[in-house]
Amino acid sequence: MYQQIINALVPVLITAFTGVLVAIVKAVGNAGVQLIEEKAKAVKAKAGADKYDQYMKYAWSAWNMTDENFRITPALEKTFAAKQAEFEVQIKKLIPGITDEEIEMLRQAVAGEVNKGREAIEATASDTPGNGAEVNTTPAA
Structure with a gap:
């Protein structure tokens, strides 16, 4: 009689144990997949x-080359636009394939750091037409 009870309970216990084991494996598997996705x-x-940091290093290098090129100019004959164009040339040499949008973002980031704490240049003592330092005298709407 004990043998019949054991024979009847063993398949039920094996099925229950298998179900619990499957649930545990599934829970651990889901947690593992989630962990891998988070790591990715x-x-x-x-x-x-890292790419941004590397681009910023290149941008600083291009900025310094451009700044050095304009530093030795005795007068304000080269405009701000020319300095931006020179920066674009330098950064394109350092990072081939960079987009204009990325160049603009890097230029703004570096300029923001360089100009932190400085006052804006509104006019020069010898303001001449075409030097890039014209002041807009039209009233704002």
Whole structure:
């Protein structure tokens, strides 16, 4: 009689044990997949940050080359637009394939750091037409 009870309970216990084991494996598997996805996102974010940091290093280098080129100019004969164009040339040499939008973003980031704490240039003592330092005298609407 005990043998019949054991023979009847063993398949039920095996089925229950298998169900519990499957549930545990599924929970652990889902947690593992989620962990891998989070790690992948972190790696992508780090790679993006590393790329940005590298681009900023190149931008600072291009800025310094441009600044040095304009520093030795005795007069304000080269305009701000010319300085921006020179920056674009330098950054394109350092980062081939960079887009104009990325160049603008990097130029603004570097200029913001360089000009932090400085007052804006509104006019020069010898303001001549075409030097890039004209003041707009039209009233704002």
